Structure formats: structure tokens, C-alpha cells
Amino acid sequence: MNASFRRDASSVFGIDSKWGNFPAISFGWNAHNEKFLLDRDDLVSRLKFRVSYGLTGNxxxxxxxxxxxxxxxxxxxxxxxxxxxxxxxxxxxxxNIANTLLQWEASKEFNPGIDFGFMSNRITGSIDYYVRTSDKLLLENPVSYVTGFDAGIVNLGEVENSGFEFELRTRNVSNSNFKWTTTLIASTNKNELLSFGESDGALLEDGFGRNSQWINSIGNPISSFYGFVVDKEIATEYYDSPYIPINGVSEDVVVKDLNGDGLITDADKTILGDPYADLIWSLTNTFEIGNFDFSFMIQGSQGAQVKNIGDQYFGTHWQGSTTDPQAVVDAGIIPNATFLQPRIWTNDVVQSAGYFSLRNVNIGYNFTKDQLSRFNLGGLRVYASAQNLIYMTSDEYNGFNPEFIDNSNSPRAYGSQRAGTPLFRTVTAGVNVNF
Amino acid sequence: MKYIKYILLVGIGIMFHSCDDEFLNPIPDSAIVVDAFFASDADVLAGIIGIYDAIQGVNENTETNITRANRGVQFEYMLSEMRTDNTRTATLEGTKADFHRYRVDPNNIQSEDMYQSMYEVIFRANNVLEFIDVADEDNRNSYAAEAKFLRAFAYFKLVRLFGEVPLVTTVVGPTEKELLFTRESTAKVYSQIVSDLQDAVDNLDNTHKSRASQAAAQGLLAKVYMTQDSPDYSAAQQLCEAIVNGMEFSLEDNFNDVFYNELNDEIIFAVQYESGNTLESQSFSSEFTATIRQGREDGHNMVNDNLVAVFNAIGGNRTATSFWNTGTWVEVAKFLPEGSDITVSPPTYGSSPRDAGNDVIVLRYADVLLMHAESILAGGASTNDGSAIDSYMAVRVRAGFDASADRPSTLTKETLLDERRVELAFENQRFYDLLRFGVADPVLSAHAAEMGYSDYNVRQLLLPIPAREINLSDGLLTQNPGY
Structure with a gap:
């Protein structure tokens, strides 16, 4: 058992709220030290059950x-x-708007887990579950422009992050000429806004005036994407300038009347996704065969979305707006002009940020002392490595890098890009010489 | 070991007393703190200059992020020129292209920016007014008058663009929702504007052209009197005559000098910028180009044929200074960036067109002369009054017309409005003139029909209250009809 207590103060906070108390406690049970496992190292070499609970400040x-x-x-x-x-x-x-009551953002974390090792620690790893509740989040909260400002820093809301973390390391083969190890790491996460005071349901826009929106509402991830759902495309004959948009895609699309009242209003907007991955994983293999070594890591992420308006720029979609929505109405395609909405307000720009990558590959050869002795060298290694040799994204993603997030994003309006800075695929070859 | 408990106690004592007050409450060296700052006359003056900074706004080419920067009056041409029959955008990209098509919605960025910018001006004015007693006694009245002039300047824009708006005359915190989100009647807003401007007329002199002055307050107040719900034309006439009789301002002989010789004799009040200075320059000069594009966007304030036709009829020698035909577009020529040469092909725009220094002219003498004629016309269809026609003719003669041969015996409302349209083209007057002359709906509905802007309706004459304000208000703040 371990217990600790911290009392911290920060000059960032108000005169009367500078101090925060942060206790933590943890219990562990090394089951492998118990009599019934003590002599079974070949089977169970390590088995520890543990649980911790603690408060931390931000x-x-x-x-x-x-x-x-x-x-x-x-x-x-x-x-x-x-x-x-x-x-x-x-x-x-x-x-700024001074906030004399500003105080620590507090996180509570409950974290049970198991560490294990089997077959003389040839297989080791851990499984953890975590629930981290962050309270009194330090956020910029929008305020009325009439104050002279657009936002003030406040302690607001409560967010819960929960999920599993899994780690497995195996020594598959281990002898003098051939070593092979594998490491698998995976984590899941669920983000949920538990409370948000008067700002529950607040809509935020991005910093560049493209009117794309986020919603911060209880029960959903913080900074969820928000907008219309596309029903169908309109034909090129209704475009103002059908030849300018690349691939002939209009910026205007027909959207769904979700509440069925015959008009498209803000009430027809819905949550379209969120920028947080449900599952992130990686698998690494390393091999040593004689003097050769070889390793590679594959990595993937599933479940996150990214708001990508790259096509609007690269495909000049801005210029594909219809001149006359009435013509589309008259053709019987839509009941009224409100059904035509800009694509950047719809789920069409909220795209899967999932990816699968061969993140890196390394291969090398170490010359032995014997081979080097006549050259009077201390060491010689020849190697090559590559990053992102394979990188696959979702079919619905049409930017350059689903992992890219525009640096103007704030915690409440997070996860947008304009196609992103392309990922580099690099291949490096080299020689290391020690004299 | 018997002393160990004392050692422990000492240790705990150190733990609890390791930080002194100054360590945790540092007085920052790198920042200015309000409570410590406003201590002298010069500090109050610095606060007043800060209000002008909010009116100037931040150049969009320097800081593109809209949440970090207000544009002051730099976007006003979209709301006051492109939203009329004068101009339009070259292409249809983004919310800036919604003004000329009368499809501005409550999320429109530039409309929202004007709301935000003007309340920033109002806040800064209210904030300085709280510290006015720190100033030297001799300066208190003029400093207060200057802050009130600027507050009135901002409310006058808001009430014409958005209608009924929240009216705050003190610093208001984010939780005072009744004050932040209650829209006051236009009569009440105008009454505050009149009182602030009257204070400015009484306590300012004409020392400055790029800061508030008595003449600027008189001219603005004259416009307010003619714009408010029940106009007071005789009060407006007296104010215009006070400026004329003061003889401190005159028309430039050469129309071009009005725009390319800053703070000339004709300028009564201008918002200034500095060319090549990223922090103190404006973006609109570059946005007024399309053929050889200098700005961030495809071209704003492209001149409509309809306006060109009016210039051809009554513009006289003002045309070449006002706009030029590139062959592809008709572009504004009143605010060409420093070093521009449009006589060569292709034209050149100097070394830093995106950080342009051309001033925004808020009020100039020609405007006052035409307001003088307008005040005598007093909402009627025409006038035979000699002094009204004199003021009108002074502007016409400078434009190259003959003082006697071209002098009309009767001045009609339409003639005067057209004269304002060409004389003050692209100076952010047209929309407000149409409102003040009471013809905004007939003129703009006819224009929209001619151009095929099917979204036009009379409700578009008021801009929407920004959606984010309504979202923040918990139902207190109401939207304008039709949005």
C-alpha cells in the first residue's frame, strides 16, 4: 500500500484559490509471492493485482x-x-476579463489493473482500466461581445475519460542466433461531458469563419462536430459555374429535414462525430538474426473523425454555389430553398480519421570485431530505415493527413483541418562508424 | 532519537511556509495591470488612444484568425457598399459574398465582427470613463467628451445596422445578462447618442482630424438628427452651418487630393492607418483588386454597371479618381495602396498592398455641404432654397461643373441622393444614405430584381443579431424578424 499527499499552490490562480490538495492512495497484491505460485516461475512468474485512486491538479x-x-x-x-x-x-x-476566483482543474482517477508475466517472463504485460474525471476544467468560455470581450477563462464543466489499456510483450524466440520479440499496445477511450453549467449545448465556430460548428453538450464528447446531414447532390445544371469546381462538385448540397417540419433550420443539425479515437493500437516486432537486426511497427487508429475542408480549397468548391435555389425548387428537387446548404455545414466534411500505417521499418547489420580488426575500426553498422512506407486512410477521407489538427483549435472546438500537412514517407540509409 | 518529533515538526513547518505571498502573487514585470496602471493624465490619454485602436481594427492579412482579432471599420464596406446597388464581390466564396446577394444569415462572420468591434469600442470608452478622475482637472471634460464621441460613433453604426441593440454605458461583466442581452428601443439608443455627441460638441475643439473634434461631433450629430426615427432637420441645419461658418474646413481643389493627401483641408474626421506597418495597416485596399489580385480573396467592392452609368451622367471629373475599368472588372480607385500605378499594364500596387495605409474617411467637408442641403430639404421632395442649392453647387463645381450654367433652380431629393452617391462612392455612406432618405427598400428591391438576387426582402435592411449572442443569452436576446 502506498499513500501520498500533495498540497500545491500556483501563481496562476486567484488570491484565495491558489492552493490545491492532491491525495493519492494505491493498493497492490503481488500474487506471485504467495505460496501457491512461488515455485511456479515457469508458469506464472509475475501476477500483481493493483488499484489506485488519486487526485491531480492541472x-x-x-x-x-x-x-x-x-x-x-x-x-x-x-x-x-x-x-x-x-x-x-x-x-x-x-x-482580458480578470477571474479572481480561478482555481485548480482537478482530476480524479480510478485505475485498477493487473501486471502479469508467464513462462519465466517470456510473456509479460498489463491490463488497466481507467476512469479519469476532470472537474472545474480550465476553459475559455465565450461571453457576450457586449462585455468588450469574446471569452474569459473560467473553471467550467466536468469531463470523463474512460477506457482500457492493454500491453503485451513476448519473447517468441530467444537463442544466441535468433531473437524475436513482439510488443502489442492498445488503448480504448471514451470521452463524455458530464456537466457544463450554463454552457451546456453551446455551439462554437472555428477561427477562420467557415461556419463549421462544434457542440459541447452533456452526455456527448466535448467538442463534438455538429451540422446537417447530406441527403443528395444537386445536378451540375443548377451550378453557377459548373466547370470551375474540380470534379464538378457543388458547394451546395441538399440536406435532410431531420425534424420533418418541411423547413431546414438549426433544429435539423445533429452531432456528426467527434475527434477522439475509440481505439489506438500498435504492434512492434524486432528480430535479431546473427549480425542482422530487423524491426517494424504497424500502427492504427479507429473511431475518430476529422473535419476536413481541404476539398473546398483544392477543388475550388466555393465557386460552385448555385445562383438560383429557386430553380432547384421549381424543378421539384427540393420543397423550398432552405434545403440547399453549404457542404461545409454537413457531415460530408466530417470524415473518418482512422488509419493503418507501417509506421517504421528498420534493418541493420553490425560487423563483428573479428571482421573489423584488420581495418582498425571500433564498430561498423550499416542500416536503413523507413517511415510510413504503407499508410492507408478511410475511403471517406480525402485529405493528406488524418492525424493533422489545425493549430488554431481550442479544446472546445477541436479537430479541424484543411486537408492537413502531408505525411512524409522517408527512407534513410546510413553507416555508423566508431574509430 | 527523542528529538525526532521536533525535527519532523520543523520539516512540516517548512512544508507549509515554503512560499511567501510575493512568490505566489507576483506583480508581473512583463504585463501592465489595470489597478496599478491608471495613475496619471498620460495613462488616461493612453486609454483613449486605445479606443481608436479598436475602431481601426486588426488587418486581416496580419491576423487571419477571426476569434483573436476584430476588424473595426475595415469590413464596413461589405455592410454599407456591397449591400447596396454600388458594388459586389467578384466571386461567391464565403460569407463575404453574401452581402450583395442579400443572404446574410445570423452566422455571418463579417456582420458579427461589426457587432463585436463596435461593442469593443463601447467597452473601451466606458472603461476609460471610469478612470477619468485620474486625469488632470483641465483635461477631464475633453477626455470624457472624446470617449463619449467614440461611444456615440459606435452606437450610431449599431443602431442603423442592427436596429434595437443592448445599451451599456458602464463596464458590464459577463454575468450581468439583463444588461448584455436586453435590446433597447432605437429611440432610447438615439437619445444616448445625441447626449454623448452634444457633450462632445460642448467640450472639444478642432485640434485633431484623426481624433474626435468639435466639428466631427457637429457633423456626426447632424447626421444623427436626420437619421433618427423623428428627424430634427433644423437642429441638423444649425450644426452644418456652424461647421461652414467656422471656416476651418474647405473643399480640396483637386478631388484626387482628398484621398491621396491625408488629413487635408477637407477632412473633418478620418480613421488612420500606416502603410507597410503590419499592426497599424488595413486590408481593404488590397481586397478591392480582382484583375491583378492583391488581397486574400478574389476581389471585393467590384463596381456595378448601374453606378458607372450614374457617374457617366453626373460624375464630372470625379470618375478617374473613383474607379477604373481594368477590362475585366470595374475596380475602386479611391484607396489604391501606396505606390500604385494603374496607368501601366499590368498595373502595379506598390511594395506592400496588403498592409495599406489609406485612411477611412468618416466625415469630410463635402459630406457636410450635402448634409446642409439635405437638412433644408427636410425630408421634402424638392427645395428652391438658395443656400441649399449653394451648398450642393459647391460640390458640383469642384467636380468640374459650371457655377451658373449648371445651377438648377430646384434641388430634388433624387438629385441630392445621386450626388451623394457619386461624391461619396465607396466611402461607406451609400447604405446609410438610402436609409436616411427613406428609399432603401424601393431602391434595393429594384436593384435586386435587376441583378437576379432572389433572396432580397425588406427584412434584409436590418442585419441579424449574431447567432452566438442569442445562443449565449438563454432566450433573453431576440432576433430581428426574418432570420
Whole structure:
């Protein structure tokens, strides 16, 4: 058994809320030390059951301004010069809404797990379950523009992350000429917003004015994608300029009337996905055969979505808006003009961020001392390595890199990109020489 | 071992007293803190200059992220020129292309930015007013008047663009929802604007052209009197005559100098920018190009044929300064970036068109002269008043027309509105002029029909309250009809 207690203070927080108490406790039982397993190392070499519970604090957040990050509880001023009389005139303006009550973001984590080792530790690993509840999240909360600001830093809401972590390491073959080990790591995660005060259901937009939205609502992942569901495409004859969009895809699409009231309004928007992976896994194999060594890692992620508006840029879809929605109505395709909505507001841009990759491959040859002795060298290794030799994405993803997240994203409006910076496939070859 | 308990106690004591107050409550060296800052006259003045900074706005080419930056008046052309018969965008990309087609919705970024920018101006003004007693006694009245002028400037834009709006005259915190989300009647908003501007007229002089002045307050107040729900034309006339009789301003002989000789004799109030300065420049000059595109987008404020026709009829020598025909587009020429040359082919736009320094002219003498004629017209269909026609003719003569041969015996409302349209083209007046003359719906519905903008309806004359404000208000804030 282990118990600890921390009491921390941070200069980030308000005068009366600087201190936080963070106790933790854990229990473990080394079952392999018990009599009934003590002599069975060949079968069960390690078996430990453990459970821990603890509180931790977080004082870190970023709002894109270093000074606000450091002193969010103070009312700060910012240089705010203006041109007057033809030259720069020094001015100041308020930088933030001071929050004198700001306090620690607190996380509770409950974590039971098993560590195991079988057959003289040829097979080792662990299985963990975790529930981490983060409370009083440090977030930028939107405020009315009438205050003179668009957001203030607050302690708001509660998020739960839960899932399993699994790790398995095996020494498949282990003798002097041939060694082969395998490592499998996998984790699952479920993100759920448990409470969000008055901001439950708040919609947020991205920082570049493309009107794509996120929703933060209780019972769903924080920063879920939100928008319309595409019903069908419209024919090129209704496009303003059908030849400009590459592949002839219009920016306007017909969307579904989810509440069936015959009009498309905000009430027809729904949650379209979230940027958090359900499962992330990797499998690594290493081989040593004589003087050769060889390893590779494959990796994958499933269940996350990314909001990708790359096509709007690369396919010039912006220019494919219909001039006259009434023509589409008159043709009997849609009941009224509200059924035509820009594609960036729909599930069409919320795409699977899942991937499968051969993340890296390494191969090398180490020359032996005997081989090197006549060259007067201490060591010589010839190697080659490659990253992302194979990289497969979902069929519905049409950007360059599903793992890319635009750096303007905030925790409440997370997971968008404009096709992303392409992933590099690199191949490296080299020689290491020691004299 | 008998002392161990004392050693433990000392250890615990250190644990609990290891941080002193100053360590945990540092006074930052790198930041200015409000409570410590406002201590002198110069500090209050710096706060006032900060209000102008909010009006100037942040150049979109410097900071593209919309949540981190307000554009001040830099986007106003979309709301006041492109939303009329004057101009449109070259292509249909994004929400900026929604203004000329009358399909602005409550999520429109640029409309929202104007709401946000003007309330930022109002907040900064209200904030400075709380510290006004720190200033030297001699300056308190003029500083307060300057802050109130700028607050009125912002509310005047809001009330014309959005209609009834929340009215705050003190600093309001994020939890005071009644104040933040209650829309006050336009009469109440106008009454606040009039009172603030009257204070500015009484306490300012004409020292500055790029800051508030008495003449700027008089001119703006005259416009307010003619715009408000029950216009007061005689009060407006007196204010215009006060500016004219003050003889401190005059028309530039050469129309081109109005735009390319900053703070000239004709300028009463301008929002200034500095060319090549990423933090203090504006983006719109570059956005007004399409043929040889200098801006981020495909081309804004492209001139409609309809306006070209009016220029051909009554523009006189103002045409070449106002716009030019590239062969592909008719582009605005009043705000060409420093170093531009449109006489060569292809045209050049200087070394830093995206950080342009051309000022936004808020009020100039020609505007006051035409307002003078308007105040005498007093909402009627025409006037034979000699002094009204004198003011009108002063602007016409500068445009190259003959003082006697071209002098009409009667000045009609339509003639005056057309004159304002060409004289003040692209100076963010057209939309407000149409509202003030009471003809916005007939003119714009005819224009929309001509251009095939089928989304037009009269409700588009008021912009929507931003959806995010309504979402934050828990049902307190109401939307304008039709959105």
C-alpha cells in the first residue's frame, strides 16, 4: 500500500484559490509471492493485482496569449497603439476579463489493473482500466461581445475519460542466433461531458469563419462536430459555374429535414462525430538474426473523425454555389430553398480519421570485431530505415493527413483541418562508424 | 532519537511556509495591470488612444484568425457598399459574398465582427470613463467628451445596422445578462447618442482630424438628427452651418487630393492607418483588386454597371479618381495602396498592398455641404432654397461643373441622393444614405430584381443579431424578424 499527499499552490490562480490538495492512495497484491505460485516461475512468474485512486491538479491552459496564460486572475492591459496625426500614438486597452476566483482543474482517477508475466517472463504485460474525471476544467468560455470581450477563462464543466489499456510483450524466440520479440499496445477511450453549467449545448465556430460548428453538450464528447446531414447532390445544371469546381462538385448540397417540419433550420443539425479515437493500437516486432537486426511497427487508429475542408480549397468548391435555389425548387428537387446548404455545414466534411500505417521499418547489420580488426575500426553498422512506407486512410477521407489538427483549435472546438500537412514517407540509409 | 518529533515538526513547518505571498502573487514585470496602471493624465490619454485602436481594427492579412482579432471599420464596406446597388464581390466564396446577394444569415462572420468591434469600442470608452478622475482637472471634460464621441460613433453604426441593440454605458461583466442581452428601443439608443455627441460638441475643439473634434461631433450629430426615427432637420441645419461658418474646413481643389493627401483641408474626421506597418495597416485596399489580385480573396467592392452609368451622367471629373475599368472588372480607385500605378499594364500596387495605409474617411467637408442641403430639404421632395442649392453647387463645381450654367433652380431629393452617391462612392455612406432618405427598400428591391438576387426582402435592411449572442443569452436576446 502506498499513500501520498500533495498540497500545491500556483501563481496562476486567484488570491484565495491558489492552493490545491492532491491525495493519492494505491493498493497492490503481488500474487506471485504467495505460496501457491512461488515455485511456479515457469508458469506464472509475475501476477500483481493493483488499484489506485488519486487526485491531480492541472494549472495549464493556453489561450494564445502568454501574459494571460501567466496571470489570468489579474485585470491586464495591452499595448493598443493607434495611428493619429500621421504617426503611431501609444495607447492601452484591457486585455482580458480578470477571474479572481480561478482555481485548480482537478482530476480524479480510478485505475485498477493487473501486471502479469508467464513462462519465466517470456510473456509479460498489463491490463488497466481507467476512469479519469476532470472537474472545474480550465476553459475559455465565450461571453457576450457586449462585455468588450469574446471569452474569459473560467473553471467550467466536468469531463470523463474512460477506457482500457492493454500491453503485451513476448519473447517468441530467444537463442544466441535468433531473437524475436513482439510488443502489442492498445488503448480504448471514451470521452463524455458530464456537466457544463450554463454552457451546456453551446455551439462554437472555428477561427477562420467557415461556419463549421462544434457542440459541447452533456452526455456527448466535448467538442463534438455538429451540422446537417447530406441527403443528395444537386445536378451540375443548377451550378453557377459548373466547370470551375474540380470534379464538378457543388458547394451546395441538399440536406435532410431531420425534424420533418418541411423547413431546414438549426433544429435539423445533429452531432456528426467527434475527434477522439475509440481505439489506438500498435504492434512492434524486432528480430535479431546473427549480425542482422530487423524491426517494424504497424500502427492504427479507429473511431475518430476529422473535419476536413481541404476539398473546398483544392477543388475550388466555393465557386460552385448555385445562383438560383429557386430553380432547384421549381424543378421539384427540393420543397423550398432552405434545403440547399453549404457542404461545409454537413457531415460530408466530417470524415473518418482512422488509419493503418507501417509506421517504421528498420534493418541493420553490425560487423563483428573479428571482421573489423584488420581495418582498425571500433564498430561498423550499416542500416536503413523507413517511415510510413504503407499508410492507408478511410475511403471517406480525402485529405493528406488524418492525424493533422489545425493549430488554431481550442479544446472546445477541436479537430479541424484543411486537408492537413502531408505525411512524409522517408527512407534513410546510413553507416555508423566508431574509430 | 527523542528529538525526532521536533525535527519532523520543523520539516512540516517548512512544508507549509515554503512560499511567501510575493512568490505566489507576483506583480508581473512583463504585463501592465489595470489597478496599478491608471495613475496619471498620460495613462488616461493612453486609454483613449486605445479606443481608436479598436475602431481601426486588426488587418486581416496580419491576423487571419477571426476569434483573436476584430476588424473595426475595415469590413464596413461589405455592410454599407456591397449591400447596396454600388458594388459586389467578384466571386461567391464565403460569407463575404453574401452581402450583395442579400443572404446574410445570423452566422455571418463579417456582420458579427461589426457587432463585436463596435461593442469593443463601447467597452473601451466606458472603461476609460471610469478612470477619468485620474486625469488632470483641465483635461477631464475633453477626455470624457472624446470617449463619449467614440461611444456615440459606435452606437450610431449599431443602431442603423442592427436596429434595437443592448445599451451599456458602464463596464458590464459577463454575468450581468439583463444588461448584455436586453435590446433597447432605437429611440432610447438615439437619445444616448445625441447626449454623448452634444457633450462632445460642448467640450472639444478642432485640434485633431484623426481624433474626435468639435466639428466631427457637429457633423456626426447632424447626421444623427436626420437619421433618427423623428428627424430634427433644423437642429441638423444649425450644426452644418456652424461647421461652414467656422471656416476651418474647405473643399480640396483637386478631388484626387482628398484621398491621396491625408488629413487635408477637407477632412473633418478620418480613421488612420500606416502603410507597410503590419499592426497599424488595413486590408481593404488590397481586397478591392480582382484583375491583378492583391488581397486574400478574389476581389471585393467590384463596381456595378448601374453606378458607372450614374457617374457617366453626373460624375464630372470625379470618375478617374473613383474607379477604373481594368477590362475585366470595374475596380475602386479611391484607396489604391501606396505606390500604385494603374496607368501601366499590368498595373502595379506598390511594395506592400496588403498592409495599406489609406485612411477611412468618416466625415469630410463635402459630406457636410450635402448634409446642409439635405437638412433644408427636410425630408421634402424638392427645395428652391438658395443656400441649399449653394451648398450642393459647391460640390458640383469642384467636380468640374459650371457655377451658373449648371445651377438648377430646384434641388430634388433624387438629385441630392445621386450626388451623394457619386461624391461619396465607396466611402461607406451609400447604405446609410438610402436609409436616411427613406428609399432603401424601393431602391434595393429594384436593384435586386435587376441583378437576379432572389433572396432580397425588406427584412434584409436590418442585419441579424449574431447567432452566438442569442445562443449565449438563454432566450433573453431576440432576433430581428426574418432570420
Amino acid at each position: 494549472e495549464n491552459f493556453t489561450v494564445g496569449d502568454d501574459i494571460i496564460n501567466a496571470y489570468p486572475y489579474l485585470a491586464l492591459l495591452n499595448t493598443s497603439n493607434a495611428i493619429s496625426g500621421g504617426g503611431i500614438t501609444p495607447g492601452v486597452s484591457a486585455l
